[in-house]
Amino acid sequence: METQVQQQEYMNATQEYVNNIDSTSAQAIEKVESKIKSTANEADYQLQVASNKASNFFATLPEYISAFYQQYKLPIIAISALVLGIVVLKVFFAVLGAFNDIPLVAPLFELIGISYTAWFTNRYLLKVETRKELAGEIRSLKAEILGSR
Structure with missing residues (x-):
């Protein structure tokens, strides 16, 4: 009989412990759930604030770009x-x-350059009259580009 009483007391103590654990865990669960809800509400609010800032920025972006370009x-x-x-x-x-x-193109370009240099030297640089003619052409070209003064 004594063992039954001890078992009964043990069962009651165990039941009380389980009830205490259930109530504290229920409270903890409620706290966690309320934190999650508040965090979710806060995250939604922050997301809304960020999206408002972004939409305002993109709405005024063309004005910023045109002002930057004008400046x-x-x-x-x-x-x-x-x-x-x-x-x-x-x-x-x-x-x-x-x-x-391309083979033979580089020597051909060199030959053309040497030929033009020889012609230019013979045409404009060997005689005094042709050098004066070249200087006159350079002056007239300069006057056309810069305008006559």
């Missing part, structure tokens, strides 16, 4: 022209290099 128009054009010039030179030298890789 820095000349430097933008100069940098663009410089980049375009570099690209054109790279393409030109690539094409020239491709022509030089």
Whole structure:
């Protein structure tokens, strides 16, 4: 009989312990659930704030770009022209290099250059009259480009 009483007391103590654990775990679960809900609400709020900021930024972006372009128009054009010039030179030298890789083309270009230099020297640089003629042509070309003063 005594063992039954001890068993009964043990069962009651165990039941009380389980009930205490259940109530504390239920409270803990409720706390976690409320934190999750508050965190989810906070995350939704932060997401909404971020999306509002992004939409405002993209709405005013064309105005920012046009104001930036108006303020820095000349430097933008100069940098663009410089980049375009570099690209054109790279393409030109690539094409020239491709022509030089073709057999007999490089010597032909050299022959043409030497021939033109010989003709120019004979035509404009050997006699005084032709040098004066060349100087006059250079002056007239300069006046056309820069305007006459």
